[in-house]
Amino acid sequence: MAEQETKELATREEKVPAARKERPMVPPVDIYEIAEGLIVVADMPGVSKEKVDVRIEENVLEIRGEIDDLPGEEVSPLYAELTGKEYYRAFTIGPEFDLDKVEASMEAGCLRIFLPKVESEKPRKIEIKVA
Amino acid sequence: MPINWGFWMDPFREFDRLQQELDRLMEMTRPFVPIRSVATGTFPVINIGETNDNILVYIFAPGVDLEKIDLSIEGNLLSISGERDASKALKVEKVEPERFYRQERFSGRFTRVVSLPESIDPNQVEASYQNGIIKVKIAKKEEKKPRRIQVKAN
Structure with missing residues (x-):
C-alpha cells in the first residue's frame, strides 16, 4: 500500500508543468487615436517579424x-x-473597433498595430447651416 | 488512497498566481529600488557580453533613425548619443499630443556612456543594427586575449 502511494506521487510530480517560468518583460507602448481608429506602438527590441505574435481573443x-x-x-x-x-x-x-481588419507591422523592433473603428463609430462632420 | 478529483488540480497554482500578482503590484509602486539597477525609462538599455576574442555591446534602441545616432569610442569608453522621435512609428502625418491615450515610449535626446574592459582594441570596432538592437563588436588586444596553457606531464 505504502509503496503504491509513493509511486502515485512520483507520477504526479512529472505531470506538473514548469510553472515557475521567467516572467516576460512588459514593452512600453504609445496609444494614439485618429479618426479612423486606434494606433498602438510597442517597443520590442530584438524581436523579428517572425517571432512576434499579435492575437485577439474575444x-x-x-x-x-x-x-x-x-x-x-x-x-x-x-x-x-x-x-x-x-x-x-x-x-x-x-x-467600437472592427477586430477583423486589424493590421500589424514590425519595423526595427517597433510593433505597430492599427485597430480600425467600425464604420458607424467614426466621427461625422456636422454641417452648420447659416440661416 | 488517492482522492479522485475528477480532474487534475494543482493546489499550489493559486499561490503562484497570487505571488505573480503581488510581484506585479510591487513593481508598479517600486518602494525599494536597488542602487545598481537601472532606473525605469532609461534609454537605451545596454547589455555587455564577452567572448574569447571580442567584447560585444548590445544597445536596445528600437525605431531609431541611424542618421541621428552618434556612436563613438574613446579609450575604453563607449558612448552613444542621439535623438529618437517615438511618434515617427505611429506613421501619421501630423502628431497631435492631445490624441495620445498613453505615451510610455522614450522620445527625445539621449546620451549614455559605458566603460568597457581595458583589454579592448579601440581600432577594431564593428557595429550593426538589427531588429532594433545596435550590436557593437570590439576586438580584444592580441596580447590581452586569454591563452590556454598546456599542462605537461613529466
Whole structure:
C-alpha cells in the first residue's frame, strides 16, 4: 500500500508543468487615436517579424514577442540591464473597433498595430447651416 | 488512497498566481529600488557580453533613425548619443499630443556612456543594427586575449 502511494506521487510530480517560468518583460507602448481608429506602438527590441505574435481573443488584444538571435553559449555576460527574452502585454478592447481588419507591422523592433473603428463609430462632420 | 478529483488540480497554482500578482503590484509602486539597477525609462538599455576574442555591446534602441545616432569610442569608453522621435512609428502625418491615450515610449535626446574592459582594441570596432538592437563588436588586444596553457606531464 505504502509503496503504491509513493509511486502515485512520483507520477504526479512529472505531470506538473514548469510553472515557475521567467516572467516576460512588459514593452512600453504609445496609444494614439485618429479618426479612423486606434494606433498602438510597442517597443520590442530584438524581436523579428517572425517571432512576434499579435492575437485577439474575444475582446483582448495580446502582444507576444520573443527575442531572436540571442547571444550563443560562447558569449559570457559581463553586464546586463535587460534580462529576459520574452515580451507580453494585453489590452482589453472596446466594442467600437472592427477586430477583423486589424493590421500589424514590425519595423526595427517597433510593433505597430492599427485597430480600425467600425464604420458607424467614426466621427461625422456636422454641417452648420447659416440661416 | 488517492482522492479522485475528477480532474487534475494543482493546489499550489493559486499561490503562484497570487505571488505573480503581488510581484506585479510591487513593481508598479517600486518602494525599494536597488542602487545598481537601472532606473525605469532609461534609454537605451545596454547589455555587455564577452567572448574569447571580442567584447560585444548590445544597445536596445528600437525605431531609431541611424542618421541621428552618434556612436563613438574613446579609450575604453563607449558612448552613444542621439535623438529618437517615438511618434515617427505611429506613421501619421501630423502628431497631435492631445490624441495620445498613453505615451510610455522614450522620445527625445539621449546620451549614455559605458566603460568597457581595458583589454579592448579601440581600432577594431564593428557595429550593426538589427531588429532594433545596435550590436557593437570590439576586438580584444592580441596580447590581452586569454591563452590556454598546456599542462605537461613529466
